[in-house]
Amino acid sequence: MYCKRCGELLSSDVNFCPSCGAPKESYESESLVPIERSENEELSLFVGKKADVYHRKWGKATNKAGWNWAAFFLGIFWLGYRKMYRFLLIFLGIYLLVDLITWPFYLFLDPVTMDKVSPLIDLLNYVIGIASSVTLGIYGNYFYYKHAKEKINNIKQKFPNHPDIQAYEITKRGGTSWGTFFILLAAAILYAIVIVGIIIFITFQDTEYPGETSSVNENSSIADDFSQNSSIDNWGGSAGDSETSIQTIDEVLQDYMKENKLALTAEDVQYDMENNLDEDFAIAGTAKLDTYYNYGFADASKENFSVSINPVDGGEPWNLYFDRKDFADLYTELKNQGEVDLVATGIIPSEIYDPAQGNMAFAEQVTWDSNE
Incomplete structure (x- = not known):
């Protein structure tokens, strides 16, 4: 009872x-004589304050559809607000499925391949988002009508001879839910924070990414000089090195500059940078992977990896940015060995130069000898 x-x-x-x-x-x-309410009266009890609006929408369209701006712009938030939880779970399932399919690409593909795949993933997400918004805009009223009628029929079957209880239950099951709306909003914000965190994490891991491929532009004759004349003892440039060791390093650097027709060294450029922009220069020293990207090179991490070089002449360290594709072998060597001794050609493009940037340049050519 x-x-x-x-x-x-x-x-x-x-x-x-x-x-x-x-x-x-x-x-x-x-x-007890059942009170027969009209469909409109039952729907009015279910919808609540906006009943007249939905009666007009449902009355204009033969299939109870028609356009719904709230459903178009708010999407799943509108579904939650109108307590349409089954439809809400369907759309959330679609979004989750798309994410489960696409996120492994971000996590496991190397940056070079990801550059090619990313536009396709962005297009897929855009199409899914637009399609779901348009679907809810066109069919949202129809979904809401079907949802309301199903709930009302279930209540009438459960309480067939109790019109007062029917009215109470219809009002209770219908109406709106701001609580669900704000829960969905909080969940969306939290999800966005997690996604941004993952993207930032992946971005900072770019220089440590294992999947680099391609070839390196290497000068064979200078590489032979390294293998014959270089070692960890005579290529470090430390205070304890002998004069003969320093001369050997100078010879290697001079041979590299002569063969590549270079007139400037990193030290020359460092002290007169503005007058040596767009000019090739040579640098020799001990190199290791770095994560520093700044000034005009701030956006270079996607296509270039950063290498910190301590020059053999004891000058200030440099950051050279090597193309991930062209210098993949060097990246692998640096990752495996930690440090290598190298001679490289650098250049500072005038279009991205910042007077406050310090010793930063793009690499054009390199040869190295690992510290083993």
Whole structure:
């Protein structure tokens, strides 16, 4: 037995409703005649305040569809607000499936390949987003009508001879839910924070990414000089090195500059940078992978990896940015060995130069000898 005022289930041993306090009534002793409400009246109870708006929308379209701007712009938030939880789970499932399919590409593909795949993934996400918005814009009213009718029919079947309870349950099951709306909003914000965090993490890991491929532009005759004349003892440039060792390093650097027709060294450029922009220069020293990207080179991490070089002449360190594709072998060597001794050709493009940048340049050519 149910309370006629609020619909609370009543036990046989109570005289008053524990929920609303109304006196218990014996339905067995009453002749209950069901009240037949019209469809519009039932829908009005279910929709609530905006019932007249939805009656107009449903009345204009033969299939109860028509355009719904709120559903188009708010999407799943509108579904949650209107308590359409089944449709909400369907759309969330579609979004989650797309993410499960696409995110492994971000996590496991190397940056070079990802540059090619990323536009396709962005296009897929864009198409899914637009398609879902348009679908809800066109069919949102129809979905809401079907949802309302299903709920109303279930309630009428459950309480066939209790019109007051039917009205209470229809009103309770219908209406809106700001709580669901804000829960979805908070979840969306949290999800966005997680995604941004993953993207930042991947970005900072670019210089440590294992999947680099391609070839390096290497000068064979200078590489032979390294293998014959270089070692960790005579290529470090430390204070304890002998004069003969320093001369050997100078010879290697001079041979490299002569063969590549270079007139400037890193030291020359460092002290007169503005007058040596767009000019090739040679640098020799001990190199290791770095994560420094700044000034005009701030966006270079996607296509270039950063290498910190301590010059053999004891000058200030340089950061050279090597193309990931062309110098993949050097990247692998640096990652495996930690440090290598190299001679490279650098250049500072005038279009990205910043007077405050310090010793930063793009690499054009390199040869090296590993510290083993």
